[in-house]
Amino acid sequence: MKILVIAEQRQGKWNNSSFETLVAAQQIASAGSATVSALVIGKGVAVLAGELASKNVAEVLLVEHDLLDAYTPDGYCAALKQVIESAKPDLVLFPHTYQVRDFAPKLAAMLGKGMVGDCVGFRSEGGKLIFVRQMFQGKTAADVTFTGAVPWFVSFQSGAFRADQLAAHPNGKAPVNAVSVNVNAADIRTKPLELFKEAKSAVDLTQAPLIVAIGRGIKAPENIAQAEAVAKAMGAELAASRPICDEGWLPMERQIGSSGQTVAPKLYLALGISGAIQHVVGMKGARTIVAVNKDQNAPIFEIADYGIVADIFEIMPALTEELQKAKG
Amino acid sequence: MNILVCIKQVPAKDAPLAIAGNWIKESDIGFEMNEPDSYALEEALRLKEKHGGEVIALSLGPERVKQTIKEALAKGADRGIHIADDNFAQLDPLGTAKVIAAAIAGQKVDLVLTGLQSDDHGFGQTGVLLAALLNLPHATLIMQIDVQDGKMKLKRELEAGWFQWIECPLPAVLTIQSGINKVRYATLKGIMAAKKKEIAMITRQALGVTVEPTQKIEKIYVPTKTKKTEFLTGTPKEAAAKLVEKLKFEARVI
Ligand SMILES: Cc1cc2nc3c(=O)[nH]c(=O)nc-3n(C[C@H](O)[C@H](O)[C@H](O)COP(=O)(O)OP(=O)(O)OC[C@H]3O[C@@H](n4cnc5c(N)ncnc54)[C@H](O)[C@@H]3O)c2cc1C
Ligand SMILES: Nc1ncnc2c1ncn2[C@@H]1O[C@H](COP(=O)(O)O)[C@@H](O)[C@H]1O
Numbered sequence: 001m002k003i004l005v006i007a008e009q010r011q012g013k014w015n016n017s018s019f020e021t022l023v024a025a026q027q028i029a030s031a032g033s034a035t036v037s038a039l040v041i042g043k044g045v046a047v048l049a050g051e052l053a054s055k056n057v058a059e060v061l062l063v064e065h066d067l068l069d070a071y072t073p074d075g076y077c078a079a080l081k082q083v084i085e086s087a088k089p090d091l092v093l094f095p096h097t098y099q100v101r102d103f104a105p106k107l108a109a110m111l112g113k114g115m116v117g118d119c120v121g122f123r124s125e126g127g128k129l130i131f132v133r134q135m136f137q138g139k140t141a142a143d144v145t146f147t148g149a150v151p152w153f154v155s156f157q158s159g160a161f162r163a164d165q166l167a168a169h170p171n172g173k174a175p176v177n178a179v180s181v182n183v184n185a186a187d188i189r190t191k192p193l194e195l196f197k198e199a200k201s202a203v204d205l206t207q208a209p210l211i212v213a214i215g216r217g218i219k220a221p222e223n224i225a226q227a228e229a230v231a232k233a234m235g236a237e238l239a240a241s242r243p244i245c246d247e248g249w250l251p252m253e254r255q256i257g258s259s260g261q262t263v264a265p266k267l268y269l270a271l272g273i274s275g276a277i278q279h280v281v282g283m284k285g286a287r288t289i290v291a292v293n294k295d296q297n298a299p300i301f302e303i304a305d306y307g308i309v310a311d312i313f314e315i316m317p318a319l320t321e322e323l324q325k326a327k328g
Numbered sequence: 329m330n331i332l333v334c335i336k337q338v339p340a341k342d343a344p345l346a347i348a349g350n351w352i353k354e355s356d357i358g359f360e361m362n363e364p365d366s367y368a369l370e371e372a373l374r375l376k377e378k379h380g381g382e383v384i385a386l387s388l389g390p391e392r393v394k395q396t397i398k399e400a401l402a403k404g405a406d407r408g409i410h411i412a413d414d415n416f417a418q419l420d421p422l423g424t425a426k427v428i429a430a431a432i433a434g435q436k437v438d439l440v441l442t443g444l445q446s447d448d449h450g451f452g453q454t455g456v457l458l459a460a461l462l463n464l465p466h467a468t469l470i471m472q473i474d475v476q477d478g479k480m481k482l483k484r485e486l487e488a489g490w491f492q493w494i495e496c497p498l499p500a501v502l503t504i505q506s507g508i509n510k511v512r513y514a515t516l517k518g519i520m521a522a523k524k525k526e527i528a529m530i531t532r533q534a535l536g537v538t539v540e541p542t543q544k545i546e547k548i549y550v551p552t553k554t555k556k557t558e559f560l561t562g563t564p565k566e567a568a569a570k571l572v573e574k575l576k577f578e579a580r581v582i
Contacts, residue, residue: 073456073466073467074465097487098468098469098485098486098487099486101444101452101453101456101468101469102456102467102468102469103456105421105453105456105457105460106456106457106459106460106466108422109422109425109457109460109461110460113542114420114421114422114541114542114543115421115453115542116543117421117451117452117453118450118452130546133450134450134551135448135449135450135545135548136339136345136352136447136448136450136548137447137450138551139345139550140345140347140548140549140550140551141548141549141550141551142350142545142546142547142548142549143545143546143547143548143549144543144544144545144546145543145544145546146542146543146544147541147542147543147544148540148541148542148543189465189496189497190465190466190467190494190495190496190497191494191495191496192492192493192494193481193492193493193494193495194492194493195486195490195491195492196490196491196492196493197489197490197491198489198491209581210581210582216341234582235582242506242507243363243506245507246506246507247510248510258487258488259485259486259487259488259489259505260488260489261488261489262488266581267575267579267581267582287579287581288575288579288581290571290575291557295342297550299551301553301557302551302553302554302555302557303554303555304555304557305555305557305558305579306557306558306559306560306571306574306575306579307557307558307559307560308559308560308561308567308568308571309559309561310564310567311564314564315564315567315568317564318564318565318567318568318569319568319571319572321565321568322565322568322569322571322572323572323582325572326572326576326582
């Protein structure tokens with residue numbers, strides 16, 4: 001079996017989940033007998049290809065073209081389709097980044113194939129590969145198998161594998177092979193313009209040692225004061241899940257998760273947050289995680305050190321009082 | 329500008345899920361409009377208010393999804409399309425997209441909007457696949473749409489607080505991220521008006537699409553816990569007191 005990992009870079013910088021996916025590939029390869037190749041695509045990315053070659057891979061494919069300088073789904077799909085047709089991998093792996101969401105399903109479809117996206121793991125049972133992904137917002141897991149002919153396309157969720165387990169090349173460096181591709185300007189229908197961040201925020205949650213975060217369980221903006229009281233009694237910063245910021249109840253700079261802030265405080269208290277992966281990636285590095293949720297099966301309890309299964313509207317005032325008492 | 333919005337009906341957020349094979353037991357639970365899709369619908373209605381045209385709400389699924397189409401009509405969509413299929417949950421992403429694309433192909437639309445991801449299957453693929461199948465340009469995770477001179481300027485969300493502006497011609501497919509706008513509620517007048525609006529029903533079979541599955545969900549299950557959670561019990565006051573005690577003396581974080 002031939003495994004091809006499509007690594008991701010933007011403006012010459014790696015998206016680090018590329019290395020997690022490379023670890024996934026190495027693990028799949030060692031569960032069967034397979035070779036792993038890695039691919040980097042862009043313009044002027046030979047240095048990055050050299051970096052990939054120092055990992056335990058059979059070869060590195062370097063795909064460069066003037067029209068691949070800035071990412072576009074049309075450009076990437078046109079180029080990668082040609083590479084896949086000539087390299088003939090059985091399994092094509094991606095990190096499940098926002099960029100991969102944007103083009104990989106289309107790339108698979110152009111080859112008449114399907115993609116199993118956002119996987120959290122894999123198993124090999126009797127030579128059959130089973131990919132595990134989440135459904136129902138993390139409330140259930142699903143075992144998924146491919147039914148059609150290869151190549152199969154799979155993306156792995158960020159954090160599903162540990163980049164520090166990446167094996168280095170056993171004897172120096174793997175060969176880097178440049179693959180030339182045809183890309184026409186006329187095929188690229190969208191035009192990427194500037195990248196930007198919204199105005200710099202006043203609060204820096206990444207520096208906060210204690211965070212009290214609210215989710216949709218807070219129900220209405222007028223209830224936020226109760227969570228603020230908990231935060232104040234604790235000396236914590238207030239943060240939130242996406243829906244709270246989408247509603248405009250708290251500013252976006254307080255949003256934790258894949259599209260917001262990533263924090264690693266000493267304490268993260270999640271009030272009425274279900275624990276969807278896009279939220280969890282932003283806070284699972286917290287040293288101590290506490291979750292209060294009325295649903296005992298809420299996925300947030302999977303990563304919580306302490307849990308209270310209860311109505312937050314009963315817990316918040318009680319907790320504020322106990323915290324004040326403890327401070328004396 | 330004619331806009332078609334793909335709207336999926338999904339289990340209500342607080343619905344207790346009972347697993348049945350590779351899907352859930354659908355009896356006894358409530359359903360609602362997939363959240364990003366309600367933002368997509370709102371965006372379509374706003375674009376129509378600015379640029380004219382019609383808004384079509386399309387949903388693939390069993391009889392129950394008609395309720396969600398009606399909700400879209402009550403909010404201001406002009407007509408609905410229901411692709412009837414009791415087995416829609418067994419379709420893989422490519423199959424779902426092929427069926428929906430076949431229904432869209434017969435419509436005159438300038439823009440197709442989808443949500444970026446469904447709360448049940450969570451494939452996160454349908455919009456991009458529709459673009460591939462309809463041979464239209466696309467962009468995903470959209471947080472702002474400005475239409476000017478027959479093309480769009482789009483704000484696309486990237487990771488960790490980054491965004492990017494993108495120019496995209498029309499017609500196109502966009503997948504909409506939650507929070508792009510403030511969604512409206514249906515008014516009583518809207519609900520009354522919706523009663524007179526058309527919902528065209530077509531079965532998946534009648535669309536004549538052959539779908540060959542590329543993947544199969546073998547089974548679904550409650551994931552095994554990786555971390556041991558210590559649950560604190562008692563009255564709210566007792567649980568709160570225990571928590572403060574633990575945080576102070578065991579975790580030593582406060
Ligand atoms: C590409 C992408 C990017 C995303 N980026 C982010 C991101 O950066 N950050 C983010 O947070 N999300 C993000 N999301 C959204 C994410 O998938 C979830 O939809 C979101 O995190 C859910 O927020 P929630 O937990 O507050 O709401 P819900 O999932 O609705 O959960 C509410 C919880 O509150 C509990 N509850 C309700 N009432 C009470 C009560 N009275 N007492 C106790 N508990 C109660 C419920 O049991 C439930 O578990 C993203 C999604 C996608 C697809
Ligand atoms: N059965 C369906 N009916 C209508 N729209 C759908 C359906 N399935 C998916 N979609 C659309 O595709 C988006 C992404 O869904 P998914 O690819 O399942 O995550 C949803 O937000 C909907 O807009």
